[in-house]
Structure formats: structure tokens, C-alpha cells
Amino acid sequence: MDISVIIPLYNEDESIPELYSWIDRVMKENHFSYEVIFVNDGSTDHSWEIITELSSKHKEAKGIKFRRNYGKSPALYCGFKEAQGDVVITMDADLQDSPDEIPELYRMITEDGFDLVSGYKQKRYDPISKTLPTKLFNATARKVSGIKNLHDFNCGLKAYRKDVVKNIEVFGEMHRFIPYLAKNAGFDKIGEKVVHHQARKYGSSKFMGLNRFVNGYLDLLTLWFLGTFGKKPMHVFGFLGTIMFLIGFIAVVWLGVDKLYCLANDIPQRLITNSPWFYIALTTMLIGTQLFLAGFLGDLISRSSQGRNDYQIEKKLGLDNED
Numbered sequence: 001m002d003i004s005v006i007i008p009l010y011n012e013d014e015s016i017p018e019l020y021s022w023i024d025r026v027m028k029e030n031h032f033s034y035e036v037i038f039v040n041d042g043s044t045d046h047s048w049e050i051i052t053e054l055s056s057k058h059k060e061a062k063g064i065k066f067r068r069n070y071g072k073s074p075a076l077y078c079g080f081k082e083a084q085g086d087v088v089i090t091m092d093a094d095l096q097d098s099p100d101e102i103p104e105l106y107r108m109i110t111e112d113g114f115d116l117v118s119g120y121k122q123k124r125y126d127p128i129s130k131t132l133p134t135k136l137f138n139a140t141a142r143k144v145s146g147i148k149n150l151h152d153f154n155c156g157l158k159a160y161r162k163d164v165v166k167n168i169e170v171f172g173e174m175h176r177f178i179p180y181l182a183k184n185a186g187f188d189k190i191g192e193k194v195v196h197h198q199a200r201k202y203g204s205s206k207f208m209g210l211n212r213f214v215n216g217y218l219d220l221l222t223l224w225f226l227g228t229f230g231k232k233p234m235h236v237f238g239f240l241g242t243i244m245f246l247i248g249f250i251a252v253v254w255l256g257v258d259k260l261y262c263l264a265n266d267i268p269q270r271l272i273t274n275s276p277w278f279y280i281a282l283t284t285m286l287i288g289t290q291l292f293l294a295g296f297l298g299d300l301i302s303r304s305s306q307g308r309n310d311y312q313i314e315k316k317l318g319l320d321n322e323d
Contacts, residue, residue: 003027003034003106004085008075009093013046016093020054020061023099027060030103037062037319038093039079042069048315055317062318066311073175074311080165082319086110088165092156098196105159108191115164115187118150118179119157121197137220144224145180150192153179157195161187177223 005023009016020036027034038051040063054061064078076090087109091097101119108117134154141153154176168181179190262269 001035001085002032003087003089003102004083005034005036005089005091005099005102006039006076006079006083007036007091007093008039008041008072008079009043009047010041010069011043011045011047012093013043013050015095016047016050017054019093019095019099020058023102024058024060026099026102032102032106035060035062035084035318037064037079037082039063039075040065041071041075042066052317059318063316064313064319065315067314068312070311071173073170073173076175076178077170078311078313080168080170082316083162083165086162088160088162090156090158090160096198097157098198101157101193101195102159105157105193108193109159109161112191113189114159114191115161115189116179116182117159117191117193118152119155119195120150120152120192121155122151122194123197141177141180141220144220145177145183147179147183147190150179150190152192153177155195163187173219174223176219180223 007019016038023034023036038047038054038061040048040051048063048065051061051063051065055063062082064075064082066075066078079090080088087106089102089105091099097119105117105119108114134152138151138153142148142150145153158178160182164182164185164187167187168178168185170178170181174181182188183190259269261267
């Protein structure tokens with residue numbers, strides 16, 4: 001099979017028929033063998049009924065239905081697991097991504113030798129409340145990840161070599177950083193293509209708000225830390241512990257020597273523990289260290305948990321092990 005198209009969606013019943021017809025037309029015009037996997041992420045509208053109808057009429061239309069809403073990363077994870085195409089394309093269901101981009105994305109993977117090609121919505125039709133945070137976030141992501149040629153990490157329209165999606169684990173809300181995950185897995189031939197971005201035709205965006213912006217930075221920090229130290233946590237813990245021990249030891253020696261000097265020379269000296277700054281510094285250092293270590297250890301535990309990617313799938317359509 002040439003192409004698998006994976007479409008995570010939540011309450012997009014109005015756009016699904018038009019999107020599938022558009023994809024079907026593009027595939028037939030270019031003589032691609034293909035499948036379209038709709039991942040219904042707990043929609044409360046008629047999305048699943050429409051997917052079921054499409055699947056009954058077209059063998060290429062397939063579906064996965066979650067029992068509840070999990071998020072975009074779990075939807076992509078399950079879609080990647082089922083994908084059979086040599087090239088995997090992801091796109092959003094809101095008709096803002098154009099299926100006409102698929103042939104060129106396919107060519108860049110198969111002929112130009114890229115492992116991953118990310119879309120770049122150079123001209124966007126989103127409100128400034130979404131575009132401004134996106135620009136700041138992408139600038140930070142380029143700096144942290146070292147992938148200097150990508151301008152839009154979070155663009156839903158991407159193309160992957162099949163080996164990439166089968167060897168990365170998209171968990172939590174890490175869909176924003178799939179290029180970074182791919183790079184950490186050894187797939188470093190990452191390209192970019194300027195793609196057409198269309199104004200939303202139906203409904204409103206499901207991904208707005210300050211928490212999306214803040215969570216993006218927290219996820220980026222987590223991914224950088226795990227990518228750098230996840231396999232060797234003792235290196236960072238040991239280093240920080242040693243530095244803190246040495247600073248504390250030197251401080252204790254200095255305070256002791258100063259106290260002995262004052263006692264030997266009858267110089268008045270108040271107790272160190274009478275100074276509020278001693279307790280402020282000590283408390284701040286202890287709380288900061290504990291929070292940092294607790295957060296990192298929590299991520300390590302989460303990654304090693306057997307159920308970290310255990311999602312309740314209610315039904316499947318047109319896929320192996322169909323429910």
C-alpha cells in the first residue's frame with residue numbers, strides 16, 4: 001500500500017464527508033493505493049455514524065472509536081499502530097489542511113529521501129490569539145530541539161516514512177514534538193514544505209486557550225530532559241547532588257571557621273539560626289529541589305508504566321482485529 005492517511009478528530013461531523021471525498025479524488029488522480037483511518041476521539045456528535053457509513057461504502061475508509069476523549073497524541077498513537085502504507089500522512093479533520101498537498105509530500109519521502117516532512121502554514125487564517133503564541137512556541141522548539149529548518153512543529157499536516165511511525169512513541173500531549181521524537185529515535189532527515197492553510201469552514205477550533213500554550217512549553221521541557229538524561233538519570237542527579245553537597249559543605253566550613261574566629265577573639269556574634277535569611281534560603285532550596293526531582297521521577301515512572309498507552313477502543317472498522 002502506498003499511503004495511509006490518519007485523521008484524528010473530535011466533533012467534526014460536518015467536515016468528514018467533504019474531506020474524505022477530497023482525499024479520494026486526489027488519490028485516484030495520482031493512482032495511489034491508500035487507506036484513510038479516522039480516529040474518533042470520543043466525539044459527542046454524529047462523527048462515528050458518518051465514518052461507519054463511509055466505511056460501508058468504501059473499503060479504503062477505516063475507523064477507530066475511543067470510548068472517551070483522550071486527546072490528539074493517543075489518537076495518533078493508535079492510528080500509527082494500524083497504518084499499513086509505505087508513507088503515512090497525518091492531517092486535521094477541519095478542512096484547514098489541503099489533501100492536494102499529499103502527492104508532493106509523498107514524493108519528498110519516496111524520492112528525496114526524507115524520513116519526515118512537516119507542513120509549514122506560512123500564511124495562516126487563525127486568530128492572533130492562536131498565531132502569536134504559536135510563533136513564540138516554535139522559536140523555542142527550534143532552539144531546544146536543534147531542528148533549525150522547521151517553522152511549524154505543530155502543523156497537523158505531516159508525512160512520515162513507515163519506519164518512523166513504527167519506532168516512535170507518541171504519548172501524553174507529545175504530538176507537538178513528533179519531529180523531535182523522530183530525531184531522538186535516529187530519524188534525522190527532516191524536511192519542511194510550505195502548505196496551503198485554509199480558513200475553518202465548519203465549527204470552531206477545539207484547541208484554544210492559555211493552557212495549550214503553557215502545556216506546550218512544559219512538554220517541551222520534559223521531552224528535552226528525557227531525551228538528554230532519560231537513559232542516564234544518575235548523571236544529572238549525581239552531578240546536582242555533588243554540587244549541592246559541596247556548596248553546603250563549604251558553607252558549613254566557612255560558617256564554622258567564622259564562628260570559631262569570633263569566639264577566639266571575643267567578637268560578639270549572634271546565632272546563625274537567628275537570621276531569617278538562613279531559613280529562607282534553606283527552605284527555598286529544599287522545596288525547589290524536591291519539586292524538580294518529583295516532577296522528573298514522575299515522568300520516568302509514567303514512561304515505564306505498562307498502561308501509559310492503554311486506551312479504551314470501543315470499535316474498529318475495516319482494520320485487522322476489528323471489533
